[in-house]
Amino acid sequence: MATTTTETAPPPAAPQRRGWSRDTVETRVFGVLRVVTIAFLLVVTVFPFYYTVLLSLRPLDRVLQDPGALWVPPSEVSLGSYGAVVAPQSAGGQGFLNFIVNSALVAFGTVAVTLLIALPGAYAVSRLQFFGRRQVSVLFLAVYLFPPILLAVPLFVFFTRIGLRGTLVGLLIVYVSQVVAVSIYMLRNYFDTVPASLEEAAAIDGCSRLGVMWRISLPLAMPAIIANALFIFMIAWNEFLFALLFLIESRDRWTVSLGLSQLAGSIEIPTTVLMAGSVIVTVPIVVLFFASERLLTEGLTAGAEKG
Amino acid sequence: MSTGTGLGSAPPGPVSGSDAARPRSGRAARTLTQSDARAGIALISPTLVVVLVMVVVPIIWTVLLAFQRLRLLNLRSSGLFGEFTLNNFDNVFTAPGFWGALATTLTYSVLGTAGAIGLGLVAALALRRPFRGRGIVRALMLLPYVAPIVAATFAWSTMLNPQFGVVNHWGARLLGWDEPIAFLSQRSSDISLFGLTIGVPTALLTVIAFEAWRSFPFAFLFLTARLQAVPATLEEAATVDGATLTQRFRHILLPQLMPTIAVLAVLRFIWTFNNFDDIYLLTGGGAGTEVVAVSVFNALTARGDIGGAAAQALALAAILAALIGLYLWRFAPREERS
Numbered sequence: 001m002a003t004t005t006t007e008t009a010p011p012p013a014a015p016q017r018r019g020w021s022r023d024t025v026e027t028r029v030f031g032v033l034r035v036v037t038i039a040f041l042l043v044v045t046v047f048p049f050y051y052t053v054l055l056s057l058r059p060l061d062r063v064l065q066d067p068g069a070l071w072v073p074p075s076e077v078s079l080g081s082y083g084a085v086v087a088p089q090s091a092g093g094q095g096f097l098n099f100i101v102n103s104a105l106v107a108f109g110t111v112a113v114t115l116l117i118a119l120p121g122a123y124a125v126s127r128l129q130f131f132g133r134r135q136v137s138v139l140f141l142a143v144y145l146f147p148p149i150l151l152a153v154p155l156f157v158f159f160t161r162i163g164l165r166g167t168l169v170g171l172l173i174v175y176v177s178q179v180v181a182v183s184i185y186m187l188r189n190y191f192d193t194v195p196a197s198l199e200e201a202a203a204i205d206g207c208s209r210l211g212v213m214w215r216i217s218l219p220l221a222m223p224a225i226i227a228n229a230l231f232i233f234m235i236a237w238n239e240f241l242f243a244l245l246f247l248i249e250s251r252d253r254w255t256v257s258l259g260l261s262q263l264a265g266s267i268e269i270p271t272t273v274l275m276a277g278s279v280i281v282t283v284p285i286v287v288l289f290f291a292s293e294r295l296l297t298e299g300l301t302a303g304a305e306k307g
Numbered sequence: 308m309s310t311g312t313g314l315g316s317a318p319p320g321p322v323s324g325s326d327a328a329r330p331r332s333g334r335a336a337r338t339l340t341q342s343d344a345r346a347g348i349a350l351i352s353p354t355l356v357v358v359l360v361m362v363v364v365p366i367i368w369t370v371l372l373a374f375q376r377l378r379l380l381n382l383r384s385s386g387l388f389g390e391f392t393l394n395n396f397d398n399v400f401t402a403p404g405f406w407g408a409l410a411t412t413l414t415y416s417v418l419g420t421a422g423a424i425g426l427g428l429v430a431a432l433a434l435r436r437p438f439r440g441r442g443i444v445r446a447l448m449l450l451p452y453v454a455p456i457v458a459a460t461f462a463w464s465t466m467l468n469p470q471f472g473v474v475n476h477w478g479a480r481l482l483g484w485d486e487p488i489a490f491l492s493q494r495s496s497d498i499s500l501f502g503l504t505i506g507v508p509t510a511l512l513t514v515i516a517f518e519a520w521r522s523f524p525f526a527f528l529f530l531t532a533r534l535q536a537v538p539a540t541l542e543e544a545a546t547v548d549g550a551t552l553t554q555r556f557r558h559i560l561l562p563q564l565m566p567t568i569a570v571l572a573v574l575r576f577i578w579t580f581n582n583f584d585d586i587y588l589l590t591g592g593g594a595g596t597e598v599v600a601v602s603v604f605n606a607l608t609a610r611g612d613i614g615g616a617a618a619q620a621l622a623l624a625a626i627l628a629a630l631i632g633l634y635l636w637r638f639a640p641r642e643e644r645s
Contacts, residue, residue: 026551030552038433048463147581147600153369157368157613181358209346274461286453290446293446
């Protein structure tokens with residue numbers, strides 16, 4: 001702190017009178033720039049999603065007549081696109097309901113299995129001294145940063161050979177292996193903040209190691225567990241590469257992401273219908289996110305404060 | 308390390324207060340340590356098994372596959388260890404496509420990372436002082452990052468569509484574009500600035516812009532968290548000393564943010580370098596945007612060339628590791644000092 005004051009001390013001596021006006025000018029200019037920047041960022045981040053919703057509500061012929069419209073008059077609103085995208089294929093729709101069920105199954109399954117595996121693991125890495133503890137942490141961090149495309153080739157070959165490619169279970173196993181490392185990393189950081197004295201007190205009162213975990217550590221770590229569960233859910237729901245590699249041949253097992261990307265390539269399906277599908281893919285994530293925004297951002301940046 | 312050895316003799320210290328209790332508590336401590344160690348290994352083993360079987364073994368297998376002639380067609384009949392050959396690498400490195408894809412990957416990663424961090428920094432600074440509705444604005448800033456990648460790319464490709472896209476519609480009306488710009492399918496376009504005509508890689512710039520848009524919230528989040536930890540007294544002192552807004556940013560804020568920016572740069576670079584989804588969904592790798600990840604995918608699915616795909620993936624990982632190693636070796640000492 002002392003160095004910063006000595007560093008910034010020299011300028012004021014000479015240009016003090018000029019510096020005063022320069023500061024005012026800068027404050028004014030950046031005050032205006034700040035408002036412009038915020039407005040620009042808002043438009044840029046929100047507009048693509050607004051446009052998606054807008055198109056999903058307009059009938060196709062109106063979109064083609066007037067592609068630049070930025071507003072849909074209430075009289076023009078139609079929910080026909082949503083009906084068309086959700087209805088099963090036999091009824092002339094796109095069968096998104098089926099995709100949603102698949103995605104939900106995989107996402108909830110991934111959350112459950114990952115937490116089941118990662119919670120004890122994170123606890124062990126945080127609390128227990130065992131042989132190779134540090135190496136395990138390094139390994140998990142390395143896995144977190146590893147290119148998934150490198151795993152794509154062997155996993156593709158492996159799952160083809162054992163016959164699990166094209167099944168949701170195979171996809172679930174891959175997802176768990178992808179997120180379990182980062183999940184342990186996030187949970188461990190939280191377990192580290194729970195005071196060990198609480199656990200020691202319980203141990204002195206006669207609680208076993210598992211009892212301590214179950215009665216003390218888990219309830220205390222609940223916020224982190226929920227944040228972690230949401231994080232895993234989002235990853236599993238949004239994932240695209242492995243869904244594409246594993247499931248592309250069997251349409252009734254497509255996830256929403258895969259379904260949307262595959263149908264987006266075909267010319268016969270109107271864009272408005274696909275936009276409705278896009279809204280359906282996005283809404284669960286956005287709702288989850290806004291419901292838990294504070295929890296999530298705290299979880300995501302938990303490691304940033306040290307940096 | 309030195310403190311560890313220094314403390315080596317410490318544990319008996321507090322116990323030695325009562326001589327009678329020493330042997331008993333010593334043994335009890337050891338058994339507790341032992342049971343802790345056993346419990347630790349038991350609790351971590353499910354994760355370890357999953358990671359070893361699904362990540363570590365596949366990586367080793369990739370190395371093996373990269374040295375074999377293996378095609379999707381004869382996959383079921385071939386054994387684990389076929390004939391080893393260097394052909395795949397020979398094919399990869401002599402193919403003109405690979406070096407082009409590598410150059411594209413590098414351009415895409417460097418510019419995408421810089422764009423994301425720059426935009427994130429601007430957003431974090433603009434939203435630093437409280438105002439009414441800042442919470443909502445902050446939450447909205449994160450939308451591009453949390454939205455499903457398929458939905459985000461689809462919104463962009465529809466907006467940029469040359470026939471009925473809203474961008475081309477308003478571009479023609481407000482900016483006077485003569486003809487619609489095919490942002491995602493045009494390899495390059497000529498732009499005349501002050502009489503100079505410059506060729507611009509349209510599609511590549513578009514996917515870079517998408518990458519910056521998609522991942523700036525990540526940088527924004529981390530930089531906002533770091534900004535909150537900057538002590539206000541530093542800036543107050545600088546203001547009293549007559550430092551202007553830009554000077555305060557340059558000499559007070561930026562040095563504090565630098566370590567965070569360095570970490571973000573590494574993370575974002577790694578993820579952008581390996582990115583497959585964005586480019587595959589936006590352009591399919593066409594129009595001069597084929598990055599190595601997309602080319603691995605094409606080798607695997609379109610050509611069924613497992614060995615070639617593995618060799619390319621391995622080369623990608625090795626180059627990334629070399630770049631990261633170089634970066635850490637070059638910049639790590641400076642971070643330590645700050």
